[in-house]
Amino acid sequence: MAAANLPSPQSLQLINPTLHVEVAMKRDFTKRTTAQEVRKVIKEWLCASYRYVSVGMTIALNEDLEHMELVDFIEIAGYSGPPEGNTSNVYRLEKMEIDIQPYSLCEDHTIRDSNRAGERRLEAPLCMIRAARVMSLPHAMLKDAWGSLVFDDNLGTNLLRHMVKHPQNHSNLNYADIFSHVQTRMIGVMRQPGLHLATFNMNRVCLLHGPPGSGKSTLCKALAQKLSIRLGGIFTSSVLIEVNTNELLSKFFGESSKLIATIFDEIVRAAETDWERFVCVVIDEVETLASSREAGISSGECKDGMRAVNNLLMGLDKLHKLPNVQVLCTTNLLSVIDTAFLDRVDTKQLVPSPSSSAIYGIFRSCLNELVRSGLIDTKTIQTDSVPLLPSTVQSTPSKMESALDTATGEMTPEPPKDEKWNIISSKEVPTLAATNVRFHNMPQAVGPRVLRLAEKCKGLSGRTLRRLPIIAVAMHTNSIVSLEQAVSALEASAMDQVNGKGMP
Known part of the structure; x- marks a missing residue:
């Protein structure tokens, strides 16, 4: 069976336009009826209070509403469906289906790591799983993982959609967003009442492949x-099982295959004990367990490796019948993986090294975090008197103002064309769109400087790019600096790295 690719923009025309709203609760709520009531109240209030919303915006709470004392914040988390013809991510609510999901974050005491003794254990049979790290989901440790991912395409959202479709309504999800949307749809489809799973060869196995440091493990x-x-x-609880592939390998003959068979039996037991529990299994560097048997035979390797691969394949076949299990795997070495394993993969997706636009997004998020934390000072700002094009002096509207201005066609008044205006240095790195539109004729502004640097950094891994800004501030400054000075430090560190002289 060929592995599926992510849906094309043309195929997305078949998906109903849907906004995904995530409601973070202050404390755990155990009754499903409470969640349903929260969904109903927030949906009615959103439709009555807002005509337009933008993806990524946080909704101000109305404390007079029922159940609002339980709510921490409300976020417009994503959009899925056909392209709306705009690049601002602003959507009109009356044209959308609204998918509202309340959730509460689990704390760190729910974690059990097979390598760490003395931790509070999860309930049986989860506490019996060896060679794995187990945590309840959604977890506080992962709350910022999704936002840290920067891809050119909606990779994550499309994959997410492939994994979920609610049985009674059509849910649509956003390379990180498309990924997540694809996967959520698939899980919902497989749980459709009356559906005979034996008819379909769906294993709910996804394989992310690409160069090291591209974000595969974090994306999983x-x-x-x-x-x-x-x-x-759909599910009342969720759990993440991170398989430690190194612990499954043994120097004793025949032991590795036994350990692999055992951990899959434990995963099956955990899934069958509670059908209302969603079990997500992550196998990082899966080539450790799934290396090609043909290559092993031709090179004269010990047949113990072949037995290990056989037990891995049989373990995946056992999970095939369980609609509440999703397997996510990563590899840097797609060419060495056994063909029988690849044949069991439903979704095989390349996660490439960051492009220049993605690198800009990574640098922007890091620099703006340094601004937010106070390591970069934007209170003392510099000004330069230069002639500006009218569009470059328009004030930056808030998210809600942007949405309303886009909808009504209202424009910010333009200044006289021949006057000189003071450029006030940015308080943060602007978006790529703002850099291209507002600062294209200002090469020394922060945005264009970061964009030129991003072009020079193509080929570096996402892992390296994420640590460059903090290393730049540590190595090239000795006190709190302005944003312009921080960009200069980043330029120095990045060029050292590109030229092979840097610490990262």
Whole structure:
């Protein structure tokens, strides 16, 4: 069976336009009726209070509403469906289906790590799973994982959609967003009442492949977190099982295959004990367990490796019948993986190294976090008197103002064309769209400088790119600096790294 690719923009025309609203609760709510009531109250209030919303915006709470004392914040988390013809991510509510999912974050005491003794254990049979790290979802440790991912396409959202479709209504989800949407749809389909799973060869196995440092492992865990939220209306609880592949390998003949068989039996037991529990299994560097048997035979390797691969394949076949299990795998070495394993993969997706636009997004998020934390000072700002194009002096509207201005066609008044205006240095790195539109004729502004640097950093891994800004501030400054000075430090560190002289 060929592995599926992510849906094309043309195929997305078949998906109903849907906004995904995530409601973070202050404390755990145990009754499903409470969740249903929260969904109803918030949906009615949103439709009555807002005409337009934008993806990523946080909704101000109305404390007079019922159950609002339980709510921490409300976020417009994503959009799925046909392209709306705008690049601002602003959507009109009356044209959308609204998928509202309340959730509460689990704390760290729910974690059990097979390598750490003395931790509070989860309930049986989860506490019996060896060679794995187990945590309840959604978890506080993963709350920022999804937002840290920067891709050119909606990779995560499309994959998420492939994994979820609610049985009674059509849910639609956003390379991180498309990924998550695809996966959530698939899980919902497989739980459709009366559906005979034996008719279909769906294993709910997804394989992410690509160069080291491209974000595959983080995407898997972020996807598991997102799935646990989006599937809140289907499952009452969720758990993440991170398989430690190194612990499954043994120097003793025949022991590795036994350990692999045992952990899959334990996963099956955990899934069958509670059909209302969603189990997400993550196997990082799966080539450790699934290396090609043909290559092993031709090179004269010990047949113990072949037995290990056989037991891995049989373990995946056992999970095939369980609609509440999703398997996410990663590899840097797609060419060495056994063909029988690849044949069991439903979704095989390349996660490439960041492009220049994605690198810009990574640098932007890191620099703006340094601004937020106070390591970059934006209170003392510099000004330069230069002639500006009218569009460059328009004030930056808030998210809600942007939505309303887009809808009504209202424009910010333009200044006289021949006057000189003071450029006030940015208080943060602007979006790529703002850089291209507002600052294209200002090469020394922060946005264009970061964009030029991003072009020079193509080929670096996402892991390296994420640590460059903090290393730049530590190595090239000795006190709190302005944003412009921080960008200069980043330029120095990045060029050292590109030229092979840097610490990262």
